[in-house]
Amino acid sequence: MKKLVSDLSVTGKKVLVRVDFNVPHKGENVTDDNRIKAAIPTIADLLKKNAKVILMSHLGKIKWGKVDDAEIENEKKKNDLKIALPALKSHLATALGHEVNVSFSEATRGESLKAAVDALKDGEVLLVQNTRYEKGETKNNAELSAEWASLCDAYVMDAFGSAHRAHSSTVGVPTILASEGKETAVGYLVEKEINNLGRCVNCPEDGHPYVAILGGSKVSDKIQVIDSLLKKCDKILIGGGMAYTFLAAKGQKIGNSLFEADQVEYAKNCLATGKVLVPVDNVIADSFDDPKDIKTVDGDIPEGYLGLDVGPKTVELFHKEILAAKTIFWNGPMGVFENEKFANGTKAVCAACAEATKAGAFSAIGGGDSASAAKQFGYAADFSHVSTGGGASLELIQFDGHLPGIDDIQDK
Numbered sequence: 001m002k003k004l005v006s007d008l009s010v011t012g013k014k015v016l017v018r019v020d021f022n023v024p025h026k027g028e029n030v031t032d033d034n035r036i037k038a039a040i041p042t043i044a045d046l047l048k049k050n051a052k053v054i055l056m057s058h059l060g061k062i063k064w065g066k067v068d069d070a071e072i073e074n075e076k077k078k079n080d081l082k083i084a085l086p087a088l089k090s091h092l093a094t095a096l097g098h099e100v101n102v103s104f105s106e107a108t109r110g111e112s113l114k115a116a117v118d119a120l121k122d123g124e125v126l127l128v129q130n131t132r133y134e135k136g137e138t139k140n141n142a143e144l145s146a147e148w149a150s151l152c153d154a155y156v157m158d159a160f161g162s163a164h165r166a167h168s169s170t171v172g173v174p175t176i177l178a179s180e181g182k183e184t185a186v187g188y189l190v191e192k193e194i195n196n197l198g199r200c201v202n203c204p205e206d207g208h209p210y211v212a213i214l215g216g217s218k219v220s221d222k223i224q225v226i227d228s229l230l231k232k233c234d235k236i237l238i239g240g241g242m243a244y245t246f247l248a249a250k251g252q253k254i255g256n257s258l259f260e261a262d263q264v265e266y267a268k269n270c271l272a273t274g275k276v277l278v279p280v281d282n283v284i285a286d287s288f289d290d291p292k293d294i295k296t297v298d299g300d301i302p303e304g305y306l307g308l309d310v311g312p313k314t315v316e317l318f319h320k321e322i323l324a325a326k327t328i329f330w331n332g333p334m335g336v337f338e339n340e341k342f343a344n345g346t347k348a349v350c351a352a353c354a355e356a357t358k359a360g361a362f363s364a365i366g367g368g369d370s371a372s373a374a375k376q377f378g379y380a381a382d383f384s385h386v387s388t389g390g391g392a393s394l395e396l397i398q399f400d401g402h403l404p405g406i407d408d409i410q411d412k
Contacts, residue, residue, distance in 0.1 A: 002194070003185040003410045005042050005156050010051040010183075012122055016152035017042060017187065018169050018405075020159035020388065021057035021084045028080075033087040035161075038388060042158045042187030043125065044095045052120040054152060055088075056169050057081060057159065058132040065135075081130040088127065100125055108133045109147050117151045131169045138167050145172025152177070158187025161367070161389035163405035164396075170405035184409045189388065194406065196385035197393055200329040200364050201401045203232055207362065211325035213318070213349055215240030215332025216369070219263040222332075224398045229329075230273055232397075237318050238278050239310050239334035239345060244301075246271065246278045255284065255301035277321065281311030283335065283342060294341060309335025310345035322352040323359070331366035331394060337373050346373045354382035366393035 008015070019039040024031045039055075046053050060079035062072060082104055092100045102125040107113040113128065120126055131137045136144040145168040149155075155174045157163065162170050174184040186194070203210045212229045214222060219242045229236055238246050241258035248254050249267035270276045281298045284305040285291035296311045310318070322328060330353060334345030350373065357363045363383045365371050368390025374380040387393040396403055 001412050002191075002406065003183065003412050004191055005045055005158075005185050005187045007412065008046075008049075008154055008156070008183055008185050010046060010049050010154055012050060012052070013153040014052045014054060014117060014120065014151065015046055015154045015156060016054045016056060016148065016173060017046070017156045018159045018162070018173075019043075019055050019057045020161045021055075021081060021088075022059050022161065023084060025083055028083050030083055030087055033091070035388065036084055036087045037091050038189050039158055039187070040091045040095050042156060042189065043092065045188070046156070047092070047096065047100060047123050047125070050122040052117075052122060053125045054117060054120070055125060055127045056131050056148070057084075058137070058162065058169075059084075059130045060132070062130075062132045064138075076130070076133055079130055079132070081127065085127060088125075092125070102127060105129060109144065114151065131167070134168070136168060138165070140166050140168050140172045142172065144168045145176055149173045149176040149180075152182075154183040154185070156185050156187045157405055157409055158189050159405070160190050160193040160387070160392050162392070163190065163389065163403040164392040166404040171408050174408050178408065178410055186406065186409050190406065192385075193387060193389070193393075193396075194401075196364055197366075197387060197396050198401060199327065199362055201232075201397055203327050207327040209234040209325050210327040210329075211235045211237065211321055213237045213239070213322070213328070213330040213332070215242065215334050215346075217241040217258060219245045219260055219267060222394070223263075223266060225331075225394050226270060228398045228400070230270065230275060233275065233329075235321050235325075236270075236276050237321060238276060239314075239318075239349075240332050242332075243279050243310070244307055246276070250278070253300040253302070254307065255303050256306040257301060258306070277317065279307075279310045279314040280317060281313040282307040283309040283311055283344070285342075288336070291341065308339075309342040312344075315345060315348040319348065319352045322349070322356050325356055326361050328353055328356060328361055328363040329366060329397070330364070330370050331368060331390065333369050333373050337369075337376075343377075347377050350374050350377050350379035350382075354379050357382055357384055364393075366390060366397075
């Protein structure tokens, strides 16, 4: 079991917390501050202990080495982490019942950053500019990791959405601190993710039948996850664009649907296990961008058409399997749910999981588009757990509970 933030003795100490403030935004306006809100319990706990809190997070991507200097500067402006400040201050004030002194460091290294850290008083917070402003962050650069590690006395990992990335701020810093005998721990958000997704990694005996629902575009993106789930699950329900490679593997015609020819043999092997269920009917259209002719077909999809959602018979089939389950893991929509005409399959999965959860099943959404869909359709609160990390949740299952940003944290 990993050391928790609640186990730390940090009064008067400088604590670096890796948070996930990679929030959706339009210009300087944050359009969804849930990730900021999710970090508040950990930050508030440290402030109550009179720690000096240093927050680090990335925001968006910087295409180092792929674009010229002018474009990099433009990308930096678009991903300025200062936009998180208002929500951070507001949520901390609500949680603690008083305003907190929250400062911001434009510098991501060097004397300016060190001075900002040294200026912190007990119970104050410093938010550091986007970690990806540093080219070495995503490469886990040793020099950068050492500089950041030198700023603090302890480290807390509370960015589950980045825990699968071996970056300087997620792996480099805590590894150095541990080697120096300094404390590292996971925050409340990561603790919650580990405990809940752990039930999908190591399903208890009384948690069967265990059903996984997988969607998304490509089989190739989820081969290792499928391999892992085939060992853990009783059934895997396949939808989304990846379903058409499976249907092709069954010998069906799939028209102009998404298709990976190099994954047909793999799909055949998966089907041979008897655990994989694929759509028995599909909602198809003559175009993805501007559909004029939309219809539902059983079996073969004619040329000139492509599958964009599962059909009503598949909804009924999947509904039956989900209701029989005691453990459910869902990652990936059943169709192009952003378009109301192709949203029924994804809505139906939401409704079935909600019904199963109400009847006593444990249900987890592995972040990403599935979490967005559940929120959009009003079902997010009906799941046992909605992960904050799509890629991280899949890799946690794929690697049997191991992630770089969690494995390097000290055990109790």
